[in-house]
Structure formats: structure tokens, C-alpha cells
Amino acid sequence: MDVMLELTQENTLKEKVLQENLRVHALENRLYLPRHPEQTNFFQSRVLRNFLNQLDRHLKDSPSSILDLGCGTGYLYLPLLERGHTLTGVDLSDEMIDVLQQQVPQEAKSRSTLLAMEVEAFLATEAQTYDAVVLSALLHHLYDYESVVNKVCAKVKPGGMLMIFFEPLRQKVTSPVRYGLHKSLARLDEAVYKMDMKLKRIPLLEEDYEFSDYQRRFGGIDPNRLVELLTVDGMETLDVEKYCSRRYGIPAFISTCVLKTQNTFNLLARKKGGRLE
Ligand SMILES: C[S@@+](CC[C@H](N)C(=O)[O-])C[C@H]1O[C@@H](n2cnc3c(N)ncnc32)[C@H](O)[C@@H]1O
Numbered sequence: 001m002d003v004m005l006e007l008t009q010e011n012t013l014k015e016k017v018l019q020e021n022l023r024v025h026a027l028e029n030r031l032y033l034p035r036h037p038e039q040t041n042f043f044q045s046r047v048l049r050n051f052l053n054q055l056d057r058h059l060k061d062s063p064s065s066i067l068d069l070g071c072g073t074g075y076l077y078l079p080l081l082e083r084g085h086t087l088t089g090v091d092l093s094d095e096m097i098d099v100l101q102q103q104v105p106q107e108a109k110s111r112s113t114l115l116a117m118e119v120e121a122f123l124a125t126e127a128q129t130y131d132a133v134v135l136s137a138l139l140h141h142l143y144d145y146e147s148v149v150n151k152v153c154a155k156v157k158p159g160g161m162l163m164i165f166f167e168p169l170r171q172k173v174t175s176p177v178r179y180g181l182h183k184s185l186a187r188l189d190e191a192v193y194k195m196d197m198k199l200k201r202i203p204l205l206e207e208d209y210e211f212s213d214y215q216r217r218f219g220g221i222d223p224n225r226l227v228e229l230l231t232v233d234g235m236e237t238l239d240v241e242k243y244c245s246r247r248y249g250i251p252a253f254i255s256t257c258v259l260k261t262q263n264t265f266n267l268l269a270r271k272k273g274g275r276l277e
Contacts, residue, residue, distance in 0.1 A: 014143040020211035025093035032073045035202050041249035055163050064131035069119045070138030074100040086111040090122045123151040132161040139167050140215035153233035159274015164267040168220030182261040185251050193247040223265050235269040
């Protein structure tokens with residue numbers, strides 16, 4: 001194919017992914033977390049708490065300066081503020097940022113900076129580095145997550161931390177029987193979810209995620225590929241946690257602990273260098 005045509009098509013697709021993220025997250029706004037109980041059920045809340053504790057243990061300076069990319073309505077941002085850190089949050093969506101702004105407690109306002117802009121533009125223009133960079137459920141929304149990861153690593157101070165949280169796991173299914181049961185449980189979980197949202201009068205946006213969740217087209221994000229990219233960028237991966245996320249805690253627990261199936265991962269890495277090395 002003609003190189004110019006290929007480039008034009010790539011730019012059109014990239015722009016479509018961005019525009020769809022703007023559109024979908026403008027609709028999500030204050031109902032984002034109520035519409036996504038998979039991020040707040042008891043099972044996922046425990047995973048989040050344990051991962052934040054792990055991050056805190058690795059941070060050399062406490063409180064620390066932390067950059068939250070794709071911060072949304074504050075899933076990571078608010079608990080990190082509560083732990084006393086100084087936060088900078090970046091998100092494409094004015095609506096998501098507005099919801100978060102309203103939730104920042106008065107006493108934490110001086111430690112909070114929120115910017116409504118694309119992460120790609122932020123990473124290209126801002127020179128500051130941070131003790132930690134955190135991202136929750138962002139990478140699978142990006143057209144070219146690999147180039148973003150490369151620039152994200154440059155924002156971490158030597159000895160600082162990178163936390164990539166709650167991304168869809170790209171993997172090869174090795175046990176069709178277990179994954180058959182896993183799928184049946186998923187269907188039940190979704191049926192309950194639809195009823196629950198109806199009862200709570202929360203409109204669903206399911207058909208709207210096709211382009212905004214761009215990396216799901218490829219089955220999600222491969223953590224092995226991420227580890228490779230991070231290594232090249234001078235990061236040491238300390239932990240990759242894989243588990244099964246579901247709308248509700250009980251199916252998430254059964255899938256993860258009984259069926260031992262997975263669909264989500266979290267990753268913690270440290271930048272080489274720094275005063276303790
Ligand atoms: C699935 S939500 C996750 C929000 C939050 N991190 C959480 O875990 O609840 C993805 C967020 O990424 C933002 N986003 C998507 N593409 C982006 C981009 N190119 N630049 C900045 N933010 C982006 C969306 O606006 C949305 O708030």
C-alpha cells in the first residue's frame with residue numbers, strides 16, 4: 001500500500017480512538033464508578049489496597065510526588081491523596097476531571113493539580129519528573145500504548161516507581177474446561193449487572209466502547225511485552241499480579257481462587273539508579 005495512504009489511515013484511526021474516548025468519558029462522568037462495580041467490589045478493593053500498600057513500601061520519600069495519568073474520577077488519585085502524597089492528575093476528559101475536582105478534600109487542595117489534556121501532549125511538553133507515576137485502566141484506551149509507556153518511563157525519577165494497574169490481560173487460554181466455566185460465570189455476572197444497573201437507573205454504555213477501548217481489539221495488553229519495553233527503558237519489574245476481575249466480588253473470588261483463571265493484571269516497576277543503589 002502507498003506509504004502516504006497508510007499514514008493517513010493510521011492518523012484517522014488514532015484520531016477516532018481519541019474522539020471516542022472524549023465522547024464516552026463525557027457520558028461516563030459522575031456515574032463512572034457506580035457504572036463500573038468491577039473497580040469497587042470487595043475483591044477488587046482488596047487488590048487495590050494491597051497494591052497501594054506495596055507502592056508505598058517502595059517509595060523512598062514519603063510523602064512523594066505522584067503523577068496519575070488518565071486519572072478519571074480519582075480511583076487511584078483520591079486514595080493516594082489520602083495517604084498524604086502530592087498528586088498531579090492528567091485526563092483527556094473535562095467531565096471526569098470536573099467530577100474529581102469536586103471530590104478533592106479542602107485540606108488536600110494545595111497538594112492537588114488537575115489537568116484536562118491528552119497524556120501524549122502532557123508527556124511531550126512537561127519536563128518535570130516524579131517519585132512515582134501511576135496509571136489505572138489507561139493503556140487499553142490508547143492507540144499506541146507502547147510509545148506512551150516509553151515516555152512515561154522518562155517521567156519517573158531514578159529509584160522511583162511505576163504502577164500500571166487494572167489492565168485487560170492478553171493471554172493464550174491453556175485450559176478450555178476451566179475457561180468454559182470462567183465464561184459461564186462471566187455471563188451470570190453480566191446478567192446480574194444488567195439487572196442491578198436497571199434497578200439503580202444507571203444507563204449502560206456497552207455498545208459505545210468499541211473504539212475507546214482500542215487495545216481490547218487485540219485481546220488486551222500483554223504484560224510480557226510491557227516487561228520487555230520497561231527493561232529497555234531502564235525499569236526493573238518487581239511484580240506482575242494476574243487475577244480475574246468481575247463486576248461483583250464473589251464471581252471474581254471464585255474465578256481467581258477456585259477456577260484459577262485470569263483476565264486482568266497489575267504491574268509494579270522501579271527505575272534503576274537512585275541513591276539506594
Ligand atoms: C477506564 S477510565 C479509568 C479512569 C481511572 N484511572 C480509573 O481507574 O477509574 C480511562 C480514563 O482514561 C482517560 N483517557 C483515555 N484516553 C486518554 C488520553 N489519550 N489522554 C488522557 N486521558 C485519556 C479517559 O478520559 C478516562 O478517564
